[in-house]
Amino acid sequence: MAMALAMTTDCASSRWSMASLKSALPPLASTASSIRYPCHRRRSSSKCPQLVRSFTGLSPVNPLHSLGSSVTQTLADLNSFEHNFTIIDNGFKVYAMRHGRRVPKLNRPPDQRRALLRCLTTQLLKYGRIKTTRARASAMRKYVDKMITLAKDGSLHKRRQALGFIYEKQIVHALFAEVQDRYGERNGGYTRIIRTLPRRGDNAPMAYIELV
Amino acid sequence: MAVSVDPLVVGRVIGDVVDMFIPTVTMSVYYGSKHVTNGCDIKPSTAINPPKVSIDGHSDEFYTLVMTDPDAPSPSEPSMREWIHWIVSDIPGGTNPTQGKEILQYMGPRPPVGIHRYILVLFQQRGPLGPVQQPASRTNFNTRRFAEHLNLGLPVATVYFNAQKEPVSRRR
Numbered sequence: 001m002a003m004a005l006a007m008t009t010d011c012a013s014s015r016w017s018m019a020s021l022k023s024a025l026p027p028l029a030s031t032a033s034s035i036r037y038p039c040h041r042r043r044s045s046s047k048c049p050q051l052v053r054s055f056t057g058l059s060p061v062n063p064l065h066s067l068g069s070s071v072t073q074t075l076a077d078l079n080s081f082e083h084n085f086t087i088i089d090n091g092f093k094v095y096a097m098r099h100g101r102r103v104p105k106l107n108r109p110p111d112q113r114r115a116l117l118r119c120l121t122t123q124l125l126k127y128g129r130i131k132t133t134r135a136r137a138s139a140m141r142k143y144v145d146k147m148i149t150l151a152k153d154g155s156l157h158k159r160r161q162a163l164g165f166i167y168e169k170q171i172v173h174a175l176f177a178e179v180q181d182r183y184g185e186r187n188g189g190y191t192r193i194i195r196t197l198p199r200r201g202d203n204a205p206m207a208y209i210e211l212v
Numbered sequence: 213m214a215v216s217v218d219p220l221v222v223g224r225v226i227g228d229v230v231d232m233f234i235p236t237v238t239m240s241v242y243y244g245s246k247h248v249t250n251g252c253d254i255k256p257s258t259a260i261n262p263p264k265v266s267i268d269g270h271s272d273e274f275y276t277l278v279m280t281d282p283d284a285p286s287p288s289e290p291s292m293r294e295w296i297h298w299i300v301s302d303i304p305g306g307t308n309p310t311q312g313k314e315i316l317q318y319m320g321p322r323p324p325v326g327i328h329r330y331i332l333v334l335f336q337q338r339g340p341l342g343p344v345q346q347p348a349s350r351t352n353f354n355t356r357r358f359a360e361h362l363n364l365g366l367p368v369a370t371v372y373f374n375a376q377k378e379p380v381s382r383r384r
Contacts, residue, residue: 128283130327178289196253211287
């Protein structure tokens with residue numbers, strides 16, 4: 001229970017005992033990633049929405065839960081598309097500034113951002129080398145590496161996870177077929193970014209990203 | 213992160229096509245009015261004709277120029293690496309390839325899928341070469357083997373550019 005959120009429960013220093021608290025509460029629903037919070041609310045109440053999602057309507061939101069019990073836990077960020085993409089974020093200190101926040105927003109709301117990154121990784125795996133802006137290229141490295149890692153594992157479950165992320169299924173099957181030959185010995189770092197001249201229309205810094 | 217700033221290393225030209233070398237001759241390549249720098253974008257429509265290559269060097273030195281594409285047919289699956297586009301030998305120093313002997317006729321870039329690198333490699337010949345046999349096919353060419361076969365040694369100059377298939381309708 002609550003494994004979908006991938007919490008690390010080494011919260012020995014929290015004021016409440018999480019184990020007893022969780023056992024007392026009704027069973028949690030799975031990560032409702034369909035709940036989207038508008039971005040302007042995120043900064044002011046970044047702790048409450050996380051726990052509200054986990055308790056989806058089965059128990060009332062208690063702000064005391066969120067305040068005390070989340071000091072040392074790692075929760076899924078709104079940017080995690082699936083539970084194995086959790087991001088360790090800033091340890092629940094809410095700053096007015098952006099200090100320590102490492103998730104690239106790409107000037108888009110979360111659903112469009114997710115679609116953009118899925119699209120870019122699909123295209124990179126299809127064409128081998130693409131030219132985009134530098135911010136997008138460095139943001140998509142993580143997802144390309146994840147896809148190749150899934151392919152290296154090769155089991156049915158991983159294949160289905162990859163099919164849920166990449167838009168074209170032929171690419172997934174081709175990737176799973178050939179990744180052992182290409183990346184069998186390489187540990188990580190499956191992409192390379194080469195910076196290039198800025199784009200003429202808006203002077204955006206461009207880069208080639210290619211599969212190593 | 214690139215551990216080297218040399219664009220030929222960053223673009224993996226050194227590694228895929230040639231070995232590490234020390235450039236001793238400057239070669240400038242022009243397609244029309246566009247000067248080719250490492251990693252620049254050239255449209256295939258501007259590259260249908262052979263470029264103007266000017267090589268500086270001694271006029272009694274002979275050079276061989278080779279143009280290949282290591283990303284054929286697609287950069288994610290280069291099964292036909294490398295595709296040879298142009299071979300000219302016996303180019304006297306200080307001139308251009310029109311003064312040399314064209315071993316393999318120039319073929320312009322026509323990348324079907326993805327963004328391809330097109331690499332122009334210049335070798336210095338020990339002496340004038342005799343008649344050089346044309347490679348049997350343009351696919352699966354190996355520049356290193358070709359250089360070894362003709363005893364050319366390491367290259368003296370290299371430049372590369374990128375090209376991709378142009379969309380049929382002009383966007384923007």
